[in-house]
Amino acid sequence: MVSMINKPDQTDxxxxxxxxxxxxxxxxxxxxxxxxKSFLSIVFAVLAIVGLYAILTxxxxxxxxxxxxxxxxxxxxxxxxxxxxxxVDTNGAIDxxxxxxxxxxxxxxAIRETHxxxxxxxxxxxxLLGRLYARWHRPxxxxxxxxxxxxxxxxxxxxxxxxxxxDVPEELYGKGFYLTVGQADHWVLRDQKERVVADGKTGELxxxxxxxxxxxxxxxxxxxxYLARPGTVFRIVxxxxxxxxxxxxxxxxxxxxxxxxxxxxxTFSNADPSVAAAFLNxxxxxxxxxxxxxxxxxxxxxxxxxxxxxxxxxxxxxxxEERLNEFRIRSRSVDFxxxxxxxxxxxxDLKRQRTTVEMNLQANSKIFQPDHPVIVxxxxxxxxIDKELQSxxxxxxxxxxxxxxxxxxxxxxxVNTQLYTSLLANAQQLEVAAAGTTGNVVVLDPASVPTKIAxxxxxxxxxxxxxxxLFIAFVAxxxxxxxxxxxxDVDQLESVSHVPLFGVIPYSKAQQRIIRAxxxxxxxxxxxxxxxxxxxxxxxxxxxxKFTAEGKQHSVVLFTSPTPGAGKTFISTNFAYLLALSGxxxxxxxxxxxxxxxxxxxxxSDVDGLAEVLVGALxxxxxxxxxxxxxxxxxxxxxxxxxxxxxxxxxxxxxxxxHKLKAQYDHIVIDSPPVLPVTDSLLIAAxxxxxxxxxxxxxxxxxxxxxxxxRFNTVGIPVTGHVFNGFKVARYGYGYEHAYxxxxxxx
Numbered sequence: 001m002v003s004m005i006n007k008p009d010q011t012d013x014x015x016x017x018x019x020x021x022x023x024x025x026x027x028x029x030x031x032x033x034x035x036x037k038s039f040l041s042i043v044f045a046v047l048a049i050v051g052l053y054a055i056l057t058x059x060x061x062x063x064x065x066x067x068x069x070x071x072x073x074x075x076x077x078x079x080x081x082x083x084x085x086x087x088v089d090t091n092g093a094i095d096x097x098x099x100x101x102x103x104x105x106x107x108x109x110a111i112r113e114t115h116x117x118x119x120x121x122x123x124x125x126x127x128l129l130g131r132l133y134a135r136w137h138r139p140x141x142x143x144x145x146x147x148x149x150x151x152x153x154x155x156x157x158x159x160x161x162x163x164x165x166x167d168v169p170e171e172l173y174g175k176g177f178y179l180t181v182g183q184a185d186h187w188v189l190r191d192q193k194e195r196v197v198a199d200g201k202t203g204e205l206x207x208x209x210x211x212x213x214x215x216x217x218x219x220x221x222x223x224x225x226y227l228a229r230p231g232t233v234f235r236i237v238x239x240x241x242x243x244x245x246x247x248x249x250x251x252x253x254x255x256x257x258x259x260x261x262x263x264x265x266x267t268f269s270n271a272d273p274s275v276a277a278a279f280l281n282x283x284x285x286x287x288x289x290x291x292x293x294x295x296x297x298x299x300x301x302x303x304x305x306x307x308x309x310x311x312x313x314x315x316x317x318x319x320x321e322e323r324l325n326e327f328r329i330r331s332r333s334v335d336f337x338x339x340x341x342x343x344x345x346x347x348x349d350l351k352r353q354r355t356t357v358e359m360n361l362q363a364n365s366k367i368f369q370p371d372h373p374v375i376v377x378x379x380x381x382x383x384x385i386d387k388e389l390q391s392x393x394x395x396x397x398x399x400x401x402x403x404x405x406x407x408x409x410x411x412x413x414x415v416n417t418q419l420y421t422s423l424l425a426n427a428q429q430l431e432v433a434a435a436g437t438t439g440n441v442v443v444l445d446p447a448s449v450p451t452k453i454a455x456x457x458x459x460x461x462x463x464x465x466x467x468x469x470l471f472i473a474f475v476a477x478x479x480x481x482x483x484x485x486x487x488x489d490v491d492q493l494e495s496v497s498h499v500p501l502f503g504v505i506p507y508s509k510a511q512q513r514i515i516r517a518x519x520x521x522x523x524x525x526x527x528x529x530x531x532x533x534x535x536x537x538x539x540x541x542x543x544x545x546k547f548t549a550e551g552k553q554h555s556v557v558l559f560t561s562p563t564p565g566a567g568k569t570f571i572s573t574n575f576a577y578l579l580a581l582s583g584x585x586x587x588x589x590x591x592x593x594x595x596x597x598x599x600x601x602x603x604x605s606d607v608d609g610l611a612e613v614l615v616g617a618l619x620x621x622x623x624x625x626x627x628x629x630x631x632x633x634x635x636x637x638x639x640x641x642x643x644x645x646x647x648x649x650x651x652x653x654x655x656x657x658x659h660k661l662k663a664q665y666d667h668i669v670i671d672s673p674p675v676l677p678v679t680d681s682l683l684i685a686a687x688x689x690x691x692x693x694x695x696x697x698x699x700x701x702x703x704x705x706x707x708x709x710x711r712f713n714t715v716g717i718p719v720t721g722h723v724f725n726g727f728k729v730a731r732y733g734y735g736y737e738h739a740y741x742x743x744x745x746x747x
Contacts (some may be wrong), residue, residue, distance in 0.1 A: 030728075031481040033697050040481060042473035043466075050465030053454045059135060060269045063276035063452035065284045066257075066445035067264040068096050094262065098254050101266060101287055107248055108241065110282035114275055117244035118166045122155045123178065123233040130154055140226065141274075152229060159228040163204065166238055169217040172210070173240040179223070181232045187223055187234075202226065202286040263444075273450045280447035291441045346392060354385045356422070368590065464535075485702050487695055493724055496702045497709045502692065502721035503541035505571065507728050508534040524601055526574040527629070541723065542578050545690070556658060556668045558688040558722075560681040562708035563674050564595075566696040572671035573601040580631035584666035587624070589635045591684055592673045593645035602628055609636030610627035613657065614648040620657060633665070645673075649683040658687045675708040682715050690720045697726040 032039055081725045100106065109631040111117050126148075134157035139145045145157035161179065168175075177197070181539065189198040191210070198208040205222045228234075239247070257263040261429060266283065270276035280715045361378040368375050487493055494501055510532050511525045526535045545557065559572045569592075576588040590598035593611050607625065612618040613635075625634040642648060661668050671689065685691045691712065695705055712719050 028478060030698075031477055032474070033478045035480055039473045039477050042476050043469040046469030046472055046551055047462075049466050050461055050468075054458060054461055055132060057456050058271050059453045061268050061272055061273040061276050061450040061452075062267055063273070063280045063447040063450050064265060064267045064445070065280045065443065065447040067101075067266065067284060067287070068442045068444050069094060069262050069264060070440050070442070089197050094256060094264070097264065098256075099284065100290070101254050101264070102252060104250060106283055106286045106290065107245055107252075108281050109286050111241075111244050111248060113282045114279045115163060115166075116248060116275070116279060117241065118163055119235075119237040119239060120161050120163065121235045122159050122228075124155050124231070125155075126151065126154045130156070133157065134159075144227065144229065153231055155228070155232050159234075160226060161223070161228070161236075163222065163236065164224045165220055165222040166543060167220040168235065168238045169212060169214075169300070170240070171214055172217075172219075173243070173573040174239055175237065177236045179234045179236055181226055181228045181230055181234075185228050187226070189221065227481050268376045268447075269454065272398075276379040277447040277449045284443045284446065288441045288443060289316065295440065299638045350385055350389050350392065352422075354382065357382050357385065387556045479674070487700050487702065487705065487724070488697060490724060490727075492702070493695060493722060497693075497705050497719075497722065498721050499693070499709055500721045500726060502544050503537055503568075504727050505537045505541075505722045505723060505725045506533040506534055507697070507726045510534075511570065511747060524577055525570075525574060526577050535578070538571065538574050538578055541575060542582065545579075555689040556662065556687065556692045557672065557692065558670045558672055558685055559692050559694060560672045560685075561674050561696070562676050562700055562704040564677075565699050566674075566694045568674075568694045569597045569601070569671050571694055571723060572669055573598060576667075576669040577606045577629060577632060579667050579669070580629060583631065585631055585633075585664070586667045586669060587633045587635060587661060587665045588669045589671065590637040591649070591670050591680065593637045593642055593648070594673055594678065594680070596641075598634075598671050599636060602634050602636075606639060607636050608639045611638030611642045611645070611648060613641075613651050613652060615642070616653075620660065633718070646679055646683065651679055654683075655687055675711050676704060682711060682717065685712065685717045686715075691717060692721055692723050693719050694723045694725050697724070697728055699726070 001352040020357060101508075122134070125134060133148070134145065134155065137145060137157055141264055143158055147154070147156055176192055178192075178194075180188045180190070182188060187200060187202070187203040188196055191197050197210055198206050198219070200206045200221075200223070202223050202266065204224050205220065206220055207220050210219050211217075226232075226234075248268075251268055253267040255265060257265050268276050268280045268283075270279070304395060359379055361375070364374055364378065446499050487496075490501060490504060510529050511534065514525060514528065525532055526538065529535065545555075557575075559568045559575070561568045573588060576586050580586045588598065588723060589610060590596050592598070599606070602625070608618050608623050610623070612622045613620050623635060625636065628634045648654065658668070670684055672684045675681045675693075693705075693708060693712075
């Protein structure tokens with residue numbers, strides 16, 4: 001007989017996987033809810049860092065120039081381009097032009113024109129905040145910011161220093177000099193050691209010696225003007241050419257507006273908008289001038305080449321004409337077929353093209369590198385012409401000898417005539433081109449002085465900071481939740497402690513409202529709202545206790561927790577009240593003589609209690625508050641908290657007290673201090689019949705629970721069971737709360 005094994009349905013497995021995925025997402029969200037203060041703190045911290053960066057960063061302006069490059073205009077041999085027409089890769093040519101724009105020849109000249117190799121900065125700002133104030137409170141151009149609080153000895157913004165020339169020896173590159181503005185256009189220059197090295201007036205070129213590690217050297221400086229109050233100090237630093245070039249390249253962006261277009265956009269960033277525009281215009285003008293100079297040099301070289309070539313072509317033309325005339329005299333009648341005329345015409349055209357391409361290749365080889373696109377295109381075209389000529393030669397050799405001779409002689413005359421005529425015309429065109437060459441580059445949009453700060457972009461920075469803050473905070477919160485490793489569900493609880501679970505108490509919003517109300521009436525949830533899910537869970541615990549205590553006439557029930565905040569007092573009082581409702585005589589004892597909290601649930605507070613009984617200051621009968629609630633009596637902790645609660649609980653009097661109370665009550669419920677901070681609970685547990693350890697969702701950690709159970713095991717007192725408090729059924733219960741509510745309608 002084959003046994004049937006029930007296998008889980010595939011649909012059930014899919015639903016389980018979906019529920020697990022939803023639960024994992026829920027955990028992420030609940031971690032945010034549990035650590036929302038940390039989450040917001042991290043977000044605000046990141047935003048603060050981003051804001052601080054925006055404040056401390058020097059505002060930068062972007063200037064832009066637009067260039068058009070037309071590489072079809074102005075070739076090496078002028079009109080010969082119409083004959084050769086090399087297929088040059090335009091994209092490759094544009095890429096080469098981008099490198100030309102950023103070359104040392106162009107950029108270094110623009111750096112010298114705009115003095116970007118001389119760094120000038122104001123020194124005497126108000127400490128800490130003065131520089132920030134000057135950055136973000138720029139006055140109108142050519143005006144100074146008004147001093148704050150009349151502090152005119154400091155710089156407040158708008159200060160400028162114009163230096164036309166500042167030449168220092170190489171060993172002083174990167175060294176600072178300090179120029180102090182005086183009255184009536186005077187200034188004084190000091191070195192790093194505050195020694196006066198020169199003084200003068202604006203507009204005067206000053207030469208002065210200075211001592212260096214390599215002997216006496218000379219410095220030249222020409223201050224053309226300044227805008228500053230007397231006493232303003234400027235720091236001047238001369239950069240080396242390499243450092244200045246590298247710094248400028250970092251601020252330059254060069255690229256095509258669209259791939260394959262002939263438009264180039266150049267952008268430059270600088271803290272001074274006028275300098276940014278001036279530098280770009282110098283770069284554009286230098287690029288245009290270099291292009292014109294290059295084309296003029298090409299035209300001159302091509303013209304010289306043609307002038308050297310024309311005499312030999314003229315002689316070759318005369319010689320070919322004489323040979324053709326002699327052949328005609330010798331061969332008075334020759335029959336030429338149409339095919340022969342076609343071959344002759346085609347061969348003449350190809351020979352002319354080959355000679356022109358070869359001449360163009362020779363001329364360009366003097367200017368361009370072998371791997372330049374123009375050279376490569378001409379070589380490819382030359383190979384193609386040679387291939388066609390070889391094919392025609394094969395056809396010519398098949399003709400009769402007389403026709404072959406005529407074809408060759410006629411071809412030479414036609415080729416030499418066309419070449420000589422074409423080169424003579426090109427030479428005349430190049431004479432004009434050499435006299436006034438126009439460039440291939442046009443400046444369509446010169447750089448204008450920008451008025452809007454480009455960086456930092458505050459809106460974009462704020463959005464980026466917010467996104468980064470949310471992401472960092474989310475990751476940090478999830479990491480914090482992982483590190484805390486708090487208890488979240490029942491399975492986790494049982495796997496950590498291996499102690500049976502006696503009850504799961506749902507989180508009660510009603511109890512929180514009672515606590516916040518601060519009413520004088522007892523804050524007893526089971527008394528005021530008996531159908532609350534938490535109260536129902538405590539009733540279930542009461543039923544469990546009935547079976548656990550079966551066979552015992554009396555039972556002492558101890559409630560404790562690993563650490564404070566688990567809700568042991570709430571469970572102790574409400575559990576005792578529910579026991580009393582079932583008709584049993586119950587005494588609830590507040591045994592926490594360090595931080596008693598049970599009194600807030602009882603009508604009587606600040607009364608003598610357990611401490612006074614143990615020291616013999618008060619009889620037990622007088623200390624018990626009888627009739628607090630029906631069948632429920634109450635023994636407080638103490639009127640005045642003792643200094644040695646552990647020693648009091650370790651006395652024989654406490655054991656005698658417990659035995660005496662067992663004879664009077666069906667159940668004694670003890671609310672004791674937490675296990676981990678103090679030893680009080682271990683002393684009380686030695687005289688208890690049942691020990692319940694209370695843990696709280698999202699509060700108690702796995703390590704705390706494991707250590708608390710270990711403490712009891714060490715002294716040989718087993719933990720009867722766990723009570724899991726504050727379980728959020730909306731998070732982890734998947735409908736338990738709804739079930740409680742539906743069932744309570746029929747209670």
